[in-house]
Amino acid sequence: MSSLGFNEGSIVQEFGYDDDVAEEVRSAIEQSTGEELVDEDYGDIADGAIAWWRDDDGNVDDLADLFLDMKANLESDSAVCWLLVPGPREPGYVSAAVVEEAAETAGLMATTNVAASKDWIGIRLTATGARR
Structure with a gap:
């Protein structure tokens, strides 16, 4: 299991x-x-964010709103940000097209995908135009 790239502190x-x-x-x-x-x-500055999202949590507009909420407390556009969704064979699976559309609406790009656990996939979100 990976720590998804978050640093000490x-x-x-x-x-x-x-x-x-x-x-x-x-x-x-x-x-x-x-x-x-x-x-x-949490009302202060965060260094990164994760979000758990399932298909029945809402539609693509709701997911875009979540992405905007995630960005609100981040210190910089290069902050580590992950969306965690159920895997393709799990209840609540969310398609890549939905994630990409919501990310674009929120000024983000879905980049790296990882198997975060047995049942969850992690999708790294990066600010549009940010250097990777």
Whole structure:
């Protein structure tokens, strides 16, 4: 399991937490940063963000709104930002086309995909035009 590229001391804001998330992903991030994840109501600057999203969480416009919420507290356009969606054979799977459309609406690009856990795929989001 990867820490998804978060560094020691990073404050990572989490969106969409529910009882179906991959706790091993959350634990790996907390272990690599040495910090607990902060929730979506966190009001200070964050170094990165993750969001859990399932097909029944809403439509493409709702997902774009989530991306804007994720960006709101980020310190810079180069902050590490991941969307976690159920894998293709899991309930709640979200197609790449939906993620890409929502990302474009929010000024982001879906870039790297990783198997974050057995049931969840991580999709890295990057600010449009940002250097990778």
